[in-house]
Amino acid sequence: MSIASPCSGDSINLLIRRLNARATLSPAEREFLATQHYYTRSYAAGAAVRVEDERPNRPTLIVSGWACREQISPNGRRQLVSLLMPGDVIWAAGERRPIDLLEVVALSNLKVVDIADVTRAITKDPARFPSIVFGLGQLQFAEELNLLEHVVRLGSQPAHQRVAGLFIELYERARSIGFVTGRSFVVPLTQEHFGNLVGLSIVHIHRVLRRFKAEGVLQIRSGLVEILDEAGLARIAESSMTDYPCLPAITRQRVDRPALEMSAG
Amino acid sequence: MSIASPCSGDSINLLIRRLNARATLSPAEREFLATQHYYTRSYAAGAAVRVEDERPNRPTLIVSGWACREQISPNGRRQLVSLLMPGDVIWAAGERRPIDLLEVVALSNLKVVDIADVTRAITKDPARFPSIVFGLGQLQFAEELNLLEHVVRLGSQPAHQRVAGLFIELYERARSIGFVTGRSFVVPLTQEHFGNLVGLSIVHIHRVLRRFKAEGVLQIRSGLVEILDEAGLARIAESSMTDYPCLPAITRQRVDRPALEMSAG
């Protein structure tokens, strides 16, 4: 199953809401965005998100599914540099940024719309769309901020902190786009993806997650992340090096797997 | 603490050369930069580079010495996010970037000049200074590119690759500003700084460097880095995970310390 996908008509409602949260759009701006015509493209999980024959790539909005910017290290390892969720814009208009040089890969089945024409119109007459321009800039800003936190995580934190920090980020981002119901949200990633994000092996990601579940902090069941103890999770992410007793402790964790009934909405 | 004093336009020759390498400056542009009046400030090693009462900080050019952008992790560890060398610009004019939010700290004694007035004049009339505008943008671009490589290093490479990659970056950057003589260049950093950069302990940084010296790849003697085998260093940085036999091998390395005569110019 894939995540609930908005139908074509309101596929950019999410973007409008996000922009609106950063700078209130004028009715004219909202009208403009809502009445444009958007081309949809779909990618299978694992596919490179890229417009053929188009270099550099055209500004694109993620409608449903998740993707990442990735870089293959010279040693063959895969590093996921940043995560992209619905409502995120991939190749911003205007000046090229280094991050735009990285390959974008679909982590789940993915639907995007081309917003190249829209952004062209906007940058050609920015005075007409002040809040849109500002909001798009803020979205870029937020992604680069996440990147900086990522550097700190990778460079100076042990496994459990990295994972805790990652899930706090995911939680907040999912909530900001309205994808959290209760304390749960769908994350269409495998443990390998988590590992490639925070620089840990699959096996060790699993060990950390098992620990979190045993401590009632966080739980993942078939792609549904449930934050059981938000404060506890934050405490782990921000604990000093010696505070949190390291992994071994819990040795065995028998899984009494209850029947699942949650839908992936 | 910083000491402000007027200073000759000579200190920005390095910046002019760097900009010129990216887009040839017109005589008028060169003239403009060279005849401006610049205020110099100095910081002691370890001091925060910051203009008192000024928030956000004013665009600033590093004249001599090294600095870094750093972030203290919640767990108390220090992560150096990016290195700043002479000729680098710290707080770009115009839009604020997330990286500008990080604290800048002098790693050695540092001399900078304030270029706020200059950048203001330039951004107010960009058509008059096309190559300067472009060149400054390229400098920003380069720093963000280094940041991405840093993410890959921290997230997916073992110790010796991180260190090798770091010194390749240092070598190229030092060369690009004309600070390399022969195969040597001065790096005013301690092993602790290296560790905080690439996410390793002091002790392990030392072990890796000892190994590099024993293998005739790279040598550091009182702050002078000597690249003994550039190709070998690149091979280490790009080797696949299994290629390079890991550390232990060389156990003992007696130091026969020869007299040094290099100056730190």
Added chain:
DNA sequence: CGGGTGTTTGAATGGCGTCAAAGATTGTGG
């Protein structure tokens, strides 16, 4: 010359990766 800072080294511990294999889940074709 003495104190502070940085370097160097050893020993011991452990966090995390690798290897391997058995469940569990998802997807696919008949």
Added chain:
DNA sequence: CCACAATCTTTGACGCCATTCAAACACCCG
């Protein structure tokens, strides 16, 4: 709708890369 394949998860055993602790050694500065 079921059987089968592929993918993902889970677990144990094992070993090494890297950290921590601790202490000696070298260097710089006033």
